[in-house]
Amino acid sequence: RRTKRPDQVGARTPLPRTQPLLNGLTADERRALFAHERAHLAARHHRHLLTVHLAACANPLLRPLRSAVVYTAERWADEDAARAVGDRRVVARAVGKAALLSSGAPAPTLAAVAAGGPVPRRVAALLAPAPAGRHWPPVFTAVGAAVWGAAAGAAVSAMSSANSAVTLFLHLHPA
Known part of the structure; x- marks a missing residue:
């Protein structure tokens, strides 16, 4: 030591x-x-x-x-x-x-x-x-709609993936 x-x-x-x-x-x-x-x-x-x-x-x-x-x-x-x-x-x-x-x-x-x-x-x-x-572009413009839409889509996709993972875990956990 x-x-x-x-x-x-x-x-x-x-x-x-x-x-x-x-x-x-x-x-x-x-x-x-x-x-x-x-x-x-x-x-x-x-x-x-x-x-x-x-x-x-x-x-x-x-x-x-x-x-x-x-x-x-x-x-x-x-x-x-x-x-x-x-x-x-x-x-x-x-x-x-x-x-x-x-x-x-x-x-x-x-x-x-x-x-x-x-x-x-x-x-x-x-x-x-x-x-x-x-700043973030206003929602009511073409660029704003694209940016905000992409951000919302990514958030929904991530939440959907997390929901699927939790559901799969809950179904497989008792087995």
Whole structure:
């Protein structure tokens, strides 16, 4: 059994995988990274992600929704971090560097830069002008009817899937 030295008692040390990440970022980029993570916690994105994950498990037709919600939650946290830090470019650098450092790549490669995945899209969005504040479209417009209809359809589909799962469980449980 190993005991801690007196100078280690109560000391918080980062996990081994996070230390290289934190060392690879400047102070401003670390501030942006922490603001991004605080935004996830404040908005309780974990709840949204769990809900959409369970809905996608219950109804495979909702799987594309899962990736859209994951990307949107990341962009939401990016924008909140940009407002907190006050510099969109710092957040863009932090997102890009964190992706490279966490993937284990020693340096940016052409393949990583050319990839069309979520990180390059997020960085490009952060380097563009800040989006204007938007609200849900009115219901009585073509766009509003489509958006609200899709949202209602997804909710009904998720509830129907949950109802089917519970009914199946109740029928199979006595057996």
